[in-house]
Amino acid sequence: MTALGGLIGALAMSVIAGVLIAVAVTPAVALAGTAAGAAVDLFEELPSHIDPGQQAQPSTLYAKKGGERVPIASFYVQNRIEKKWEDVSQYVKDAAVAVEDPGFYSHGGVNVISAARAALQNAVAGDGPGASTITMQYVRNVLIMEAAAIPDKEESDAAFDEANARTTERKLKEMRLAVSIEKKFTKDEILLGYLNIALFGGQVYGIESASNYFFNKSADDVTLPEAASLIAIVNAPNAYRIDREDNLKANKERRDYILKRMLVHKKITEAQYEEAVETPVEPNITPRASGCSAATEYGVGHFCNYVKLSIENDPSFGNDSTERYFNLARGGYEIDTTLDLDLQEAANNAFLENIPAEYPGFDAGGAAVTSETGTGRILQMSQNRPFSEDPDALERHPSLTPINYNTDFEYGGSSGFQIGSTIKPINLANWLKQGHSLKETVRGDPYTVQESSIKMKCAPGGVYGYNTFPVNNHNGFRYGNRSVLYATAYSINSAFINMTQKTDLCDIVDLAEAMGIKRASDQLDAKLPNYGTRELSRIPSFTYAGTDEIAPLTMSTAYAGFAGKGIVCSPTAIDRITDRDGKEVPFTKNECNQALDPDVAAGVAYALEYTVTNGIAGHARSSTGVPHFAKTGTTNNYWDHWTVGGSTKISTAIWTGNVVGKVDTETSGLPYDGDRVFGMILNAGDALYGGDAFEKPNANALTVKMKNVPNTAGKTVEEATQMLETLGFSVTQGGERDSSVTAGLVAESDPAGGGQAPEGSTITLYTSNGQMSKVPDGIVGQTAKEAEATLRSAGFSSVSTTCGSGDKKKNNSVVESVNPASGADAKNDSNITLSLTCEKSDDEDD
Secondary structure, X not given: OHHHHHHHHHHHHHHHHXXXXXXXXXXXXXXXXXXXXXXXXXXXXXXOOOOOOOOOEOEEEEEEEOOEEEEEEEEOOOEOOOOOHXXXXXXXXXXXXXXHOOOOOOOOOOOHHHHHHHHHHHHHHOOOOOOOXXXXXXXXXXXXXXXHOOOOHHHHHHHHHHHOOOOHHHHHHHHHHHHHHHHHOOHHHHHHHHHHHOEOOOOEEOHHHHHHHHHOOOOOOOOHHHHHHHHHHHHOHHHHOOOOHHHHHHHHHHHHHHHHHHHHOOOOOHHHHHHHHOOOOOOOOOOOOOOHHHOOHHHOHHHHHHHHHHHHOOHHHOOOHHHHHHHHHHEOOEEEEEEEHHHHHHHHHHHHHHOOOOEOOEOEEEEEEEEEOOOOEEEEEEEOOOEOXXXXXXXXXOOOEOOEOOOOHHHOEOOOXXXXXXXXXXXXXXXXXXXXXXXXXXXXXXXXXXXXXXXOOOOHHHEOOOOEEEEOOHHHOOOOOEEHHHHHHOOOHHHHXXXXXXXOHHHHHHHHHHOOXXXXXXXXOOOOOOOOOOOOOOOOOHHHHOOOEEOHHHHHHHHHHHHOOOEEEOOEOEEEEEOOOOOEOOOOOOOEEEOOOHHHHHHHHHHHHHHHHHOOOXXXXXXXXXXXXXXXXXXXXXXXXXXXXXXXXXXXXXEEEEOOOOOOOOOOOOOOOHHHHHHHHHHHHHHHHOOOOOOOOOHHHHOOOEEEOOOOOOOOHHHHHHHHHHOOOEEEEEEEEOOOOOOOOEEEEEOOOOOEEEOOOEEEEEEEOOOEEXXXXXXXXXXXXXXXXXXXXXXXXXXXXXEEEOOEOOOOOEEEEEEOOOOXXXXXXXEEEEEEEOEOOXXXXX
16 A cells, blocks of 8 residues: 555646646646646645744844954854855855756756656655755755754654655645745745755854864865865765764765766866865864853853843743743854953953862852943943853863852842942942931941830831841951941941931932842741842841842942943843844843932942041052952851942952851961952053042032030930930930939039030930039028028038138138039039138237
């Protein structure tokens, strides 16, 4: 039955072949006869048109180096570069026609006689010649290409099987579509399409990619024997591809056969033929690396992966990440990235010199990223461990990693790292936003904080809580009362929790989020607040110790707002995308917003520049004189170490620490100098981008504001504290003092009530020990006896008299003065001296 069915199919094809002659050559001639009519009916049921469309081509990432556009990575499922007719060697064209379809330029897409003969031979022998013309082969390749272009794997596999089925129907379909192609395109266009679409083995498609891969030259530069070797591969890629040494002999035999056909068809001379067949097959295999694992130069692998994931996360490119990558790897996009290879090279070298990829006993890591002020463009993204996604390479080389320490989780990153004191400038920004000054005084000594003193308008009850917690400074340092400017320069924890007490915790966290600060992942410690979200922790320690895990890229873009007049731009790695025709490809752009008032931003930048010139961020000083701003951050036991800052042009964040686990990176002997790397990156950035003076802060940010100090004597400590804190003062207790005020109540303050003190400064309250009494009023004018009784009833036990005038006391002598004076405080056991009006003695009268 099989043989009979094949014979019937062959007879049908023979009839249709005759029809095709008429269709291809004399389509206007009317056809007659029953067999012809049946054949036409069968033929007409097949698809009549195919659109070669656009073939899959690699997409390429570009960066700038020295102003020149440089490719850094490619993505492809089919390594193909389409070429124009004039850019392909005539040797290649002649070789293809000579061996595959000598009558190519004379038939109408189908070699009818060959097709009929092949059909009969296949029916009888079971496996005869294919008799496919170049046009028919082109059609089959287009159908295969269309199958590969279906994102759904099951649908794609089914279409691929159909395109390769060894059936009469498939052959007839190819014939009809070949006729259609011939009517729409010129012969040269068809031949070029065939050469651009053909498979040359593995992922190498098209004559240009094949020339590059097998001989390391362009398709217009290949020699005659090279051209013949390339066309030989097309016939059976696995058998003839010359990147396998075992295939070299077979390729030469096929090549020489092709050369013979070229000679027969007078495409080359006898001399050319003789020289070519004597030439050995000498491939120069030059792979075109695909993906980010191959992007090793300048350490751009992690940035490359960030770009790839940016596309996979962008709905502009498809419905899900699989479809988006599918489009990337086939679309022939030219993607101009934001990467500056000069800065990237400098940063990568800084890491190589100072932060090794491996160190015994540690899972140590380091990462740095630079953003452009005012745009959010990522200029460099570097880290100590190079990128790879290859499981074998990762197993062989522990120094490699697929994790990008600079980015959020969904962009290939980790879950982030605690940012420590780099959060303090956000607290400072809120401080200035609320009308406070850099010159205001805050507490610099460690102290115990009442949770109820921390206002929290977004929480029930309006306060954080009702317990207490201690706040300590680095190494327990005591700074006394200091200005906010000084507290910023020396990163004083107690000062910043004091600032939190004087503002509102919710305002600080809200401002951080407005500046784009968020957790790097929602998969954090389930014990922490807001687990499962990107929301920041609304806890007091966040406002001075940065307890949340955040990516360096997030901090870099946020800090750019301090130098950029308050404008914060979300990060972007892509400037422009064009398709193979040079047309713009739409993608989701980043956004910029006015997160801070320009005056507030200028005030923060002023304080952070002071931190570089006068504080603990001296390693951020410029070697070229460009003004820099910076803030350091260190978490408990030196688990994480940060610096974030830059100039008016760029903002850089660097993190070093243990990637997994808590390790003291300061005292453990780990030779990681993140401070030096930070300085090297900033100085390289200065050379490339320069930098201007920072905006001057508003005068209010630098003004020492004075406030009246109320009289709190006689108040309870609680009453006095509330009075003073309501006015914005801090309060501390100075202990007991001798006073006539009731014991336990406030005796006096420093500065004293009725005077003035700088806004935000600390007022010291002294309580009374009750061991003094006030000298009563009305003593003057009383007799000595009356005065003594008055004083003793007021609590004074020692009273003495003396004559103020005269020298002879009398019982009715009156008091003319008292020491201490009436209204003054005196200890109860102190002596009160009464000056009396005495009579002169008789001796004096003489």
